[in-house]
Amino acid sequence: MNKQQIAEILAKPYARQLLDGPEPARFAYDGLDGDPRVVPIGFWVEGDQILIATVPKAAKVAALRKNPKVALTIDTGAFPPKALLLRGTAELSTVPGVPEGYLVAGHKVMTDEQYPAWEAGVKGLYDEMVVITITLTWAKLLDFETTIPKAVEDLIKQKSAS
Template sequence: MTTPDETTEILNRPLSRELLARDLTRLAYVAKDGTPRNVPVGFSWNGAEIVICTAKNAPKLAHLRENPAVALTIDTEVHPPKMLLIRGRAELDVTDGIPDEYLESSGTYQMTAEQRVEWEAGVRSLYHEGMVRIVVTPTWAKLIDFETTLPSAVEELFRRQAERQASGGRSADSEE
Protein backbone atom coordinates (compact mmCIF):
# COMPACT_ATOMS: atom_id res chain seq x y z
CA MET A 1 0.00 0.00 0.00
CA THR A 2 1.12 3.54 -0.56
CA THR A 3 0.91 6.24 2.05
CA PRO A 4 -1.13 9.38 1.31
CA ASP A 5 2.10 11.29 0.63
CA GLU A 6 3.38 8.55 -1.71
CA THR A 7 0.03 8.49 -3.54
CA THR A 8 0.17 12.28 -4.00
CA GLU A 9 3.77 12.09 -5.23
CA ILE A 10 2.85 9.40 -7.79
CA LEU A 11 -0.17 11.36 -9.01
CA ASN A 12 1.94 14.53 -9.40
CA ARG A 13 4.54 12.92 -11.66
CA PRO A 14 4.54 14.32 -15.21
CA LEU A 15 3.49 11.00 -16.76
CA SER A 16 0.65 10.61 -14.24
CA ARG A 17 -0.57 14.12 -15.01
CA GLU A 18 -0.46 13.25 -18.72
CA LEU A 19 -2.54 10.11 -18.13
CA LEU A 20 -4.96 11.97 -15.86
CA ALA A 21 -5.63 14.35 -18.77
CA ARG A 22 -6.96 11.52 -20.94
CA ASP A 23 -10.67 11.03 -21.57
CA LEU A 24 -11.26 7.41 -20.57
CA THR A 25 -10.54 5.26 -17.57
CA ARG A 26 -11.64 1.75 -16.71
CA LEU A 27 -13.74 1.66 -13.56
CA ALA A 28 -13.68 -1.63 -11.67
CA TYR A 29 -16.13 -2.39 -8.88
CA VAL A 30 -17.91 -5.34 -7.30
CA ALA A 31 -21.53 -6.04 -8.21
CA LYS A 32 -24.14 -7.09 -5.66
CA ASP A 33 -23.71 -10.74 -6.67
CA GLY A 34 -20.02 -10.53 -5.70
CA THR A 35 -18.67 -10.69 -9.24
CA PRO A 36 -16.34 -8.01 -10.63
CA ARG A 37 -17.30 -5.42 -13.22
CA ASN A 38 -14.96 -3.30 -15.30
CA VAL A 39 -16.38 -0.57 -17.52
CA PRO A 40 -14.76 2.15 -19.61
CA VAL A 41 -16.02 5.57 -18.55
CA GLY A 42 -15.26 9.20 -19.26
CA PHE A 43 -13.69 11.10 -16.38
CA SER A 44 -12.08 14.31 -15.33
CA TRP A 45 -9.33 15.00 -12.80
CA ASN A 46 -9.60 18.10 -10.63
CA GLY A 47 -6.19 17.78 -8.99
CA ALA A 48 -7.44 15.78 -6.01
CA GLU A 49 -10.30 13.61 -7.25
CA ILE A 50 -11.42 11.67 -10.27
CA VAL A 51 -14.96 12.60 -11.24
CA ILE A 52 -17.10 10.27 -13.36
CA CYS A 53 -20.57 11.43 -14.36
CA THR A 54 -23.35 9.01 -15.18
CA ALA A 55 -27.09 8.70 -15.60
CA LYS A 56 -29.19 8.56 -12.44
CA ASN A 57 -30.47 5.12 -13.49
CA ALA A 58 -27.03 3.57 -14.20
CA PRO A 59 -26.86 0.03 -12.70
CA LYS A 60 -23.36 0.68 -11.30
CA LEU A 61 -24.78 3.18 -8.80
CA ALA A 62 -26.65 0.52 -6.81
CA HIS A 63 -23.48 -1.57 -6.67
CA LEU A 64 -21.35 1.40 -5.59
CA ARG A 65 -23.83 2.30 -2.83
CA GLU A 66 -23.45 -1.23 -1.48
CA ASN A 67 -19.68 -1.45 -1.89
CA PRO A 68 -17.88 1.83 -2.71
CA ALA A 69 -14.42 0.28 -3.17
CA VAL A 70 -13.18 0.91 -6.73
CA ALA A 71 -10.09 0.55 -8.87
CA LEU A 72 -9.28 2.61 -11.94
CA THR A 73 -6.88 2.04 -14.82
CA ILE A 74 -5.81 4.80 -17.19
CA ASP A 75 -3.48 3.60 -19.92
CA THR A 76 -2.11 4.16 -23.38
CA GLU A 77 -2.37 2.08 -26.54
CA VAL A 78 1.30 2.27 -27.55
CA HIS A 79 4.37 0.20 -26.79
CA PRO A 80 5.64 0.26 -24.18
CA PRO A 81 2.31 0.86 -22.46
CA LYS A 82 1.98 3.50 -19.78
CA MET A 83 -0.45 2.73 -16.98
CA LEU A 84 -1.75 4.55 -13.96
CA LEU A 85 -3.49 2.29 -11.46
CA ILE A 86 -5.61 3.92 -8.76
CA ARG A 87 -7.68 2.61 -5.88
CA GLY A 88 -10.16 4.54 -3.78
CA ARG A 89 -13.73 4.81 -2.57
CA ALA A 90 -16.58 6.16 -4.63
CA GLU A 91 -18.79 8.88 -3.19
CA LEU A 92 -22.02 9.55 -5.05
CA ASP A 93 -23.23 13.11 -5.57
CA VAL A 94 -26.66 13.46 -7.21
CA THR A 95 -26.99 16.66 -9.27
CA ASP A 96 -29.98 18.42 -10.78
CA GLY A 97 -28.16 19.63 -13.87
CA ILE A 98 -25.31 18.53 -16.09
CA PRO A 99 -22.05 18.66 -14.10
CA ASP A 100 -19.29 20.74 -15.68
CA GLU A 101 -17.00 17.71 -15.32
CA TYR A 102 -19.18 15.75 -17.73
CA LEU A 103 -18.93 18.43 -20.38
CA GLU A 104 -15.18 18.74 -19.75
CA SER A 105 -14.50 14.98 -19.71
CA SER A 106 -14.92 14.72 -23.48
CA GLY A 107 -12.81 17.77 -24.17
CA THR A 108 -10.21 16.06 -26.32
CA TYR A 109 -12.65 14.15 -28.52
CA GLN A 110 -12.27 15.31 -32.08
CA MET A 111 -15.38 17.37 -32.84
CA THR A 112 -15.92 20.42 -34.93
CA ALA A 113 -17.42 23.43 -33.17
CA GLU A 114 -20.76 22.61 -34.79
CA GLN A 115 -20.58 18.97 -33.65
CA ARG A 116 -19.72 20.12 -30.13
CA VAL A 117 -22.78 22.42 -29.99
CA GLU A 118 -25.00 19.59 -31.28
CA TRP A 119 -23.48 17.10 -28.82
CA GLU A 120 -23.95 19.42 -25.85
CA ALA A 121 -27.58 20.09 -26.81
CA GLY A 122 -28.15 16.33 -26.99
CA VAL A 123 -26.55 15.85 -23.57
CA ARG A 124 -28.73 18.54 -22.00
CA SER A 125 -31.87 17.01 -23.52
CA LEU A 126 -31.00 13.42 -22.56
CA TYR A 127 -29.91 14.14 -18.99
CA HIS A 128 -32.48 16.88 -18.29
CA GLU A 129 -33.28 15.23 -14.93
CA GLY A 130 -29.66 15.50 -13.85
CA MET A 131 -26.79 13.09 -13.33
CA VAL A 132 -24.75 11.48 -10.59
CA ARG A 133 -21.13 12.44 -9.99
CA ILE A 134 -19.03 9.46 -8.89
CA VAL A 135 -16.19 11.09 -6.99
CA VAL A 136 -13.12 8.99 -6.27
CA THR A 137 -10.39 10.26 -3.98
CA PRO A 138 -7.29 8.15 -4.64
CA THR A 139 -6.02 6.20 -1.62
CA TRP A 140 -3.41 4.21 -3.56
CA ALA A 141 -1.64 4.68 -6.86
CA LYS A 142 0.98 2.96 -8.99
CA LEU A 143 2.51 4.27 -12.19
CA ILE A 144 3.92 1.71 -14.64
CA ASP A 145 5.88 2.84 -17.69
CA PHE A 146 7.96 -0.32 -18.39
CA GLU A 147 11.04 1.87 -18.49
CA THR A 148 11.53 3.12 -14.93
CA THR A 149 8.65 1.26 -13.23
CA LEU A 150 7.29 -2.24 -13.72
CA PRO A 151 4.46 -4.39 -12.39
CA SER A 152 5.48 -5.91 -9.03
CA ALA A 153 5.49 -9.47 -10.44
CA VAL A 154 7.91 -8.45 -13.22
CA GLU A 155 10.10 -6.62 -10.68
CA GLU A 156 10.23 -9.88 -8.70
CA LEU A 157 11.22 -11.87 -11.80
CA PHE A 158 14.04 -9.41 -12.56
CA ARG A 159 15.24 -9.73 -8.93
CA ARG A 160 15.27 -13.54 -9.19
CA GLN A 161 17.03 -13.38 -12.55
CA ALA A 162 19.75 -11.14 -11.08
CA GLU A 163 20.17 -13.53 -8.14
CA ARG A 164 20.54 -16.52 -10.52
CA GLN A 165 23.10 -14.65 -12.59
CA ALA A 166 25.02 -13.61 -9.46
CA SER A 167 25.16 -17.23 -8.28
CA GLY A 168 26.46 -18.49 -11.61
CA GLY A 169 23.13 -19.60 -13.00
CA ARG A 170 22.18 -21.91 -10.12
CA SER A 171 18.77 -21.32 -8.62
CA ALA A 172 17.89 -22.00 -5.03
CA ASP A 173 15.66 -24.80 -6.30
CA SER A 174 18.34 -26.63 -8.31
CA GLU A 175 19.96 -29.79 -7.02
CA GLU A 176 23.70 -29.84 -6.61
Protein backbone atom coordinates in the same frame (compact mmCIF):
# COMPACT_ATOMS: atom_id res chain seq x y z
CA MET B 1 -0.48 4.37 1.05
CA ASN B 2 -0.88 7.95 2.26
CA LYS B 3 -2.13 11.06 0.44
CA GLN B 4 1.39 12.42 -0.10
CA GLN B 5 2.54 9.20 -1.80
CA ILE B 6 -0.55 9.22 -4.03
CA ALA B 7 -0.02 12.90 -4.89
CA GLU B 8 3.61 12.20 -5.86
CA ILE B 9 2.51 9.46 -8.27
CA LEU B 10 -0.28 11.60 -9.77
CA ALA B 11 2.20 14.46 -10.32
CA LYS B 12 4.55 12.38 -12.50
CA PRO B 13 4.55 13.47 -16.16
CA TYR B 14 3.22 10.16 -17.53
CA ALA B 15 0.48 10.11 -14.90
CA ARG B 16 -0.52 13.67 -15.86
CA GLN B 17 -0.61 12.69 -19.54
CA LEU B 18 -2.96 9.81 -18.74
CA LEU B 19 -5.17 11.88 -16.42
CA ASP B 20 -5.42 14.78 -18.88
CA GLY B 21 -5.53 12.74 -22.09
CA PRO B 22 -8.40 11.31 -24.13
CA GLU B 23 -8.15 7.71 -22.91
CA PRO B 24 -11.14 6.52 -20.92
CA ALA B 25 -10.73 5.01 -17.48
CA ARG B 26 -11.58 1.38 -17.03
CA PHE B 27 -13.81 1.58 -13.97
CA ALA B 28 -14.14 -1.56 -11.85
CA TYR B 29 -16.68 -2.21 -9.10
CA ASP B 30 -18.70 -5.09 -7.68
CA GLY B 31 -22.21 -5.47 -9.08
CA LEU B 32 -25.21 -6.08 -6.83
CA ASP B 33 -24.94 -9.79 -7.63
CA GLY B 34 -21.37 -9.81 -6.24
CA ASP B 35 -19.74 -10.31 -9.63
CA PRO B 36 -17.10 -7.80 -10.77
CA ARG B 37 -17.80 -5.26 -13.49
CA VAL B 38 -15.40 -3.18 -15.59
CA VAL B 39 -16.65 -0.41 -17.87
CA PRO B 40 -14.80 2.18 -19.95
CA ILE B 41 -15.89 5.61 -18.82
CA GLY B 42 -15.03 9.27 -19.19
CA PHE B 43 -13.74 11.08 -16.12
CA TRP B 44 -12.28 14.31 -14.86
CA VAL B 45 -9.90 15.23 -12.07
CA GLU B 46 -10.38 17.72 -9.25
CA GLY B 47 -7.36 17.93 -6.99
CA ASP B 48 -6.58 14.42 -5.83
CA GLN B 49 -10.02 13.01 -6.68
CA ILE B 50 -11.32 11.33 -9.83
CA LEU B 51 -14.91 12.15 -10.81
CA ILE B 52 -17.39 10.41 -13.06
CA ALA B 53 -20.99 11.35 -13.87
CA THR B 54 -23.73 8.95 -14.84
CA VAL B 55 -27.46 8.41 -15.12
CA PRO B 56 -29.15 8.22 -11.68
CA LYS B 57 -30.67 4.82 -12.52
CA ALA B 58 -27.40 3.28 -13.76
CA ALA B 59 -26.65 -0.14 -12.30
CA LYS B 60 -23.32 1.14 -10.99
CA VAL B 61 -25.08 3.71 -8.80
CA ALA B 62 -27.03 1.07 -6.86
CA ALA B 63 -23.95 -1.15 -6.67
CA LEU B 64 -21.73 1.64 -5.33
CA ARG B 65 -24.27 2.50 -2.64
CA LYS B 66 -23.85 -1.08 -1.40
CA ASN B 67 -20.06 -1.34 -1.84
CA PRO B 68 -18.16 1.89 -2.57
CA LYS B 69 -14.74 0.30 -3.18
CA VAL B 70 -13.57 0.82 -6.76
CA ALA B 71 -10.53 0.50 -8.99
CA LEU B 72 -9.59 2.35 -12.16
CA THR B 73 -6.98 1.88 -14.84
CA ILE B 74 -6.08 4.51 -17.41
CA ASP B 75 -3.68 3.22 -20.03
CA THR B 76 -2.35 3.57 -23.55
CA GLY B 77 -2.03 0.92 -26.21
CA ALA B 78 1.33 2.23 -27.43
CA PHE B 79 4.71 0.66 -26.73
CA PRO B 80 6.07 0.88 -24.18
CA PRO B 81 2.72 0.79 -22.41
CA LYS B 82 1.80 3.39 -19.82
CA ALA B 83 -0.75 2.49 -17.15
CA LEU B 84 -2.02 4.37 -14.13
CA LEU B 85 -3.58 1.97 -11.62
CA LEU B 86 -5.85 3.48 -8.98
CA ARG B 87 -7.98 2.26 -6.08
CA GLY B 88 -10.34 4.23 -3.91
CA THR B 89 -13.69 4.79 -2.31
CA ALA B 90 -16.66 6.27 -4.16
CA GLU B 91 -19.09 8.84 -2.81
CA LEU B 92 -22.27 9.62 -4.75
CA SER B 93 -24.19 12.85 -5.04
CA THR B 94 -27.08 13.78 -7.29
CA VAL B 95 -26.73 17.13 -9.01
CA PRO B 96 -29.12 19.10 -11.25
CA GLY B 97 -28.33 19.20 -14.95
CA VAL B 98 -24.95 18.26 -16.37
CA PRO B 99 -21.76 18.90 -14.35
CA GLU B 100 -19.15 21.05 -16.07
CA GLY B 101 -16.56 18.31 -15.50
CA TYR B 102 -18.68 15.87 -17.50
CA LEU B 103 -18.65 18.30 -20.41
CA VAL B 104 -14.87 18.76 -20.13
CA ALA B 105 -14.38 14.97 -20.01
CA GLY B 106 -16.52 14.54 -23.10
CA HIS B 107 -14.66 17.23 -25.00
CA LYS B 108 -11.38 15.32 -24.50
CA VAL B 109 -12.52 12.63 -26.96
CA MET B 110 -14.06 14.69 -29.76
CA THR B 111 -13.23 17.46 -32.16
CA ASP B 112 -14.25 21.07 -31.63
CA GLU B 113 -16.68 20.63 -34.52
CA GLN B 114 -18.41 17.65 -32.87
CA TYR B 115 -18.60 19.16 -29.40
CA PRO B 116 -21.46 21.71 -29.74
CA ALA B 117 -23.99 19.14 -30.97
CA TRP B 118 -22.91 16.64 -28.31
CA GLU B 119 -23.10 19.26 -25.56
CA ALA B 120 -26.61 20.31 -26.65
CA GLY B 121 -27.65 16.66 -26.74
CA VAL B 122 -26.50 15.81 -23.24
CA LYS B 123 -27.86 19.04 -21.77
CA GLY B 124 -31.23 18.22 -23.34
CA LEU B 125 -31.14 14.62 -22.13
CA TYR B 126 -30.09 14.85 -18.48
CA ASP B 127 -32.25 16.69 -15.95
CA GLU B 128 -29.90 15.43 -13.25
CA MET B 129 -26.83 13.22 -12.94
CA VAL B 130 -25.08 11.31 -10.21
CA VAL B 131 -21.50 12.40 -9.67
CA ILE B 132 -19.24 9.62 -8.42
CA THR B 133 -16.34 11.18 -6.52
CA ILE B 134 -13.48 8.77 -5.96
CA THR B 135 -11.13 9.45 -3.10
CA LEU B 136 -7.95 7.58 -3.90
CA THR B 137 -6.43 5.16 -1.40
CA TRP B 138 -3.72 3.67 -3.64
CA ALA B 139 -1.94 4.52 -6.89
CA LYS B 140 0.77 3.03 -9.08
CA LEU B 141 2.21 4.20 -12.37
CA LEU B 142 3.69 1.62 -14.72
CA ASP B 143 5.63 3.31 -17.50
CA PHE B 144 7.97 0.42 -18.37
CA GLU B 145 10.83 2.89 -18.44
CA THR B 146 11.24 3.78 -14.77
CA THR B 147 8.60 1.53 -13.21
CA ILE B 148 7.49 -2.02 -13.98
CA PRO B 149 5.25 -4.56 -12.24
CA LYS B 150 6.81 -5.85 -8.99
CA ALA B 151 6.70 -9.48 -10.14
CA VAL B 152 8.71 -8.58 -13.27
CA GLU B 153 11.14 -6.54 -11.18
CA ASP B 154 11.63 -9.51 -8.83
CA LEU B 155 12.19 -11.88 -11.77
CA ILE B 156 14.82 -9.56 -13.26
CA LYS B 157 16.65 -9.43 -9.90
CA GLN B 158 16.45 -13.22 -9.61
CA LYS B 159 17.82 -13.79 -13.12
CA SER B 160 20.63 -11.24 -12.73
CA ALA B 161 21.73 -12.85 -9.44
CA SER B 162 22.09 -16.26 -11.14
